[in-house]
Amino acid sequence: MADVDPLTESWTPIQIEVMQRLREWAVGFGELHRHLAGWMRLPVSDANALGQITWAAEAGTPLSPAELSRQIAMTTGATTILLNRLEDAGHVQRSRESSDRRRVTLRPTPAAREHARRFLVFAGAEIAAAVRTADPEELRVVTKFLSRITEATGDANQRLEHGPASDDTP
Template identity: 70%
Template sequence: MTDVDPLSADWSPAQVEVMHRLRDWVVGFTALNQHLAAWMRLPVSDANALGQIIWAAEAGEPLSPARLARQIGMTTGATTILLNRLETTGHVVRSRESADRRRVTLRPAPGSREQARRFLALAGAEVADVLGTTPPGELRAVASFLARITAATAEADGRLSAAAGSRTP
């Protein structure tokens, strides 16, 4: 960690532009997630969780409930209630795929996965076009930058969480 004060540092126009574009991406992604929620007829928090479960399954790295809770910023108790809703409505399947039968794996139900695919085919055309027409070198540079900024964000989150845990009310 450096001793830079982000509010008073002399940022270059390019650095400011990057921060604005990252903010814009978050706003746009949030709007698309709200559309997904409406498409799936789910609360936004449930659609966000379902999206995380689908992306993880597509990547071959299915989530556990605890990992999902960390990704969506909810407590494990609140995540359990959310997963109960998703399971009851047929969107998510919990299974025990590990030798350790206590470990639960989350998978999207086939119908929900297909419904999300239809949504992405409609909603993701512009993003797919940009990804498809961006030169590989530029994609690698952006991916590298995003990995570093994500790691920095995770480091700050860990530091802040540790500090919050060490405070007594």
């Protein structure tokens, strides 16, 4: 952990602007999730889970229920109930694909994938255009920066899972 107090550290205008743009992107991304929920006629939590399941499957790294629980910040019990709803509605399939037959893999159904694809075609045109027209070097710099931010966020979340040190408790 870096020995920096973000509340007392001096920030340059560009550093402040970067943090503001990251916050605005996070808010906008959350709003897109809410629109996806409406598009798919699902509660926001279910649409969020379905989005995580779909992106992971598209990336070739399908999720287990436990991994999904961590990503959507729900208990395993609540995630099981959510997955039952998604499965009953025909949005998700659970399968046992690994040699460890206890491990369950989550995948979107073809119908759910197609419905989400239609949403992305409708809602994602501007985002796709922004990425496709960006200079390759700009994309490399942004990717490197976002990787560092993601790693730092992961480190902070891991530290927070273990709770504050005894002298840090209020």
